[in-house]
Amino acid sequence: MITLLADRNIPYLSHFIHPEVNLVLFDPEERLPGRVSADALIVRTVTRINKETLPKQLEKTLRFVATASAGTDHLDLPFLEKKGIHVASAAGCNARAVAEYVATALLHWCYSNDESIKRTQVGIIGLGHTGSAVDQLLRKIGYRTLLHDPPRKKREKSFDNSYPKSLIQCDVLTFHVPLIDVTLTPQGYRRTRNWLNEERIRKGDFRLVINASRGGVVDERAVKDAYITGDLNDYIFDVWEREPSPAPAVIEDAWLATPHIAGYSIQAKVRATSMVCEALHHFFSISFQPEPLNLDDLPSFEKVFEVERKLDEIANMRSASFPESPLPVLETIHPMFGLSARLKQSAHHDEQELRTLFTRLRTREPLRNEYHTYRIPERILSKFPVLEALTSL
Template sequence: MIHVLADQNLYKIEELIPPQTQLNLYDPSKGIPDLGETDALLIRTVTHLNEDTLPSIPPSLKFIGTGSSGTDHLDNEYFEHKGITLADANGCNARAVAEYVMTALLLWKEEHQPSKSFGKVGVIGVGKAGSAVVDLLRDFDIECVQYDPPREERDPEFKSAPLEDVLDCEILTFHIPLNKKGDHPTFHWLNEEKLTGRKFKLIINAARGGVIDELALMKFYVKGTVENYILDVWEDEPDLNTEVAKHAFIATPHIAGYSEQAKINATKIVCDKLATHFDLDPTISKYKNVSKKVDLAHIKYDLTNILTRLHPIKGYDAALRDLFDRTDKKVLFRNLRNEWPYRYEYSFLKIRAELLDELPELEILGISRL
């Protein structure tokens, strides 16, 4: 029997964990409990593990899995040196992130330049999430520039645009991990130096807090050379800088990748990797991709109102702004992430056909006809 300790907020963990395991759950807000005879530890991005936070590792612990698309909250070198296998759920939320970015772009365009084209969009980081963003941009016939030198090094079929080309774009969207070391560090990738002498209509960060220097971003926003920005991630989250957030066109609590489908994908992927590591039978998922009908009978039929009915981005924005002056905003930030119901991705939504005819953007997003 494999003993597994898992974050209680890993979605459907009790249903998706392999059957030959004994599962115990923990509350991440209270820290990691005594690992005892734990064989596998399953966490989320809210838990940062390194030599300081987990100095004593029991000999039984052989596997750490995170229900997220990256491991930048883990000290990979430390745990690999200890003989522990690390696993993530890379790609689990790529479509959800892409839909967040495209929804944000459409809402921004409707408010700031309804009669103009988007302009050129620079996608910084073209892994699973960045590639999904590129796919959606192309579906909307939006010109994009793909920048990802590390991928070019490992993928002979991918060619990264030069740095100057991506910085010449009017809009930037970030989909890179947070790396402070290595050949391609990304901490404060967008900084005062890169912002100086350039103008941007919009900058979006739905990747990791810290890849943008938030204070520099706000400085150039105040100067007027960055017209708008949208942030889903924050340098010191959950203790976000409220002055930076107040100026954002949209500010959300690290939920770009949150959807019903993404959360099930994340838990299933990491549980399957756990099963492979310990030579267990994987769980057969009980969850099927069921579409959801949405009643839009009582709202004004314009793109902004329908998008904000179908996607919670503006609801999260309003809720986050409500806690700016609260002394317990760190706790409330976490609660926003953990307690709101997950949305359905667009391809699992159905609405009346006449709305799709009137607003073709909805069908491009993947919404089906009733």
Template structure:
């Protein structure tokens, strides 16, 4: 069995090599000729799986995407040709939530304005938006949720309008899928008019899709308003973001908010489980066995951490400043954007770090944030 896998998808050898030959490919340049003899195709969000790519293949048994979104996959074509498909919803939700939370902590320190006490508006209350809210609420931050689709579906959480978030939130974090038409269109949801209407000193964070913000308009507005602070992980025109916009962001990264080792492992593992189910094979591998031992065994502290100490703990797990600097130094290089994504293998989640303390109360919030081993 020929198993084609995106070269940036980790842990495919230990998970899939028993089932057939694992053949890596470049996700941006995959051709129909490469796919011609594939039995299994495993992709990430940068590969468009459509009729043009698959037309010459008559043996495909399964297509999997190790991502939450499916806008890069022609689901109707797969259904018409009876090709089973699975994605990995929620696989990197924790990673994105922690990335957004860490970015807020970093930005708070950089501009000398504490995160504690601010109001955060989350636009899009799906897996990643919910994970971001979980971190913020664990830390005691007031969160406003906006998601008209979830609200219409009867989600029991409390939702507000986007106008309310614009008026009340100090920080706006975007977590919507890209939708290009219809009532709830998200392409250029933040156009020039909405960007111009952001209240004074707003922090805007985008960890979903670059097209949700009109990037040209953002440059125009930001050049007039130094009070706006930007954290951008996604960009229009990826893998070639506008250099002028990179320069205007406080923190800039190449679409890696979900790129924790745990998140990547979950995505690959979920596809492994689905393929085993389709082939009636036992799923006898273990997710935890894939992950390397974390380089810090345990952190012990004597007093409950304040915001500065919390940021230090977060940096033990992931230091956003490093990726920001690497990105700025390399994104203009040939394939710089994708090379950094491919080589991004160091980031862990809060759960990798065990905490210990003596005779302290009121630190359950550290456990709720995701750190492991809280207590002693």
């Protein structure tokens, strides 16, 4: 049977892997072990795989690399292809989680600034699995959207692709693209680094920027300068140019700052692990059908009952105390502002402490559950119809 080297922080891996696979775990905060021979490797986005980072001993035996994440820009695909190493990913695994993050953050911003949902137009850059999920959820809530994805337009002539000059006239821009440094890839994808630059900010009318894709897609310095001069009202960042030690000044001025967790949910993690394990079994011709994972039995699912208890408390409030907006409900289900406050506090530390705290907030916080897992009391749903869209699949 094969040997699999895997990131120790990939949840439920042993459940989805054939019991006879020799599973060896490594610490992603350290280098890949140099004296391990393995047939397969499964990593997360925090581990870069290229000629410099892949140990020679491992390079000799490796036939399969997978990332338990939607993106692959931390993998040097041409290098792995040249070595004859098969690559797999969990594309689309966290699309719903990211869509919920964007929708929740945008609802917070709109309600806090008395912005009309129906009059707010959102420009979505990137319409792959995640961008499409964001578009679907935002339209379900009531937002108007403009879409931008030139490669998709080439594949689908009927796709309604908006040009950048139209897109930057939207009220909000949200990014869902991979980070591409070259002018044009063999697959036809164009450069995305600094897609949002000083020139587009100067020419645009948008008031809010959301980046939940990759650090570097947005020019942070240009965004920061525009915020200081008043040319941009706010920005919401979940990803950063210098992870895991982003620029403290950029963190401090963000309307919402989170440590690259937009795609994190218990359901997304289960999907990702299941997808890469299925790909591994298929590649090595291993016949294995794991038992369905009962989410009700997982420790994180205990939080569902805790959250539902808090929702019941809100629903049972007297009329005079009942919330005027859905914001307390949103923060109860998706506590992003508590996390933001802790990340902003960490920005006051030196770089090494910031790096440690950023990594800790990203990897050690309990995973949240997606909206559809919760039973929301009818009184809350009738008062705030936007929650219906968030809880329905």
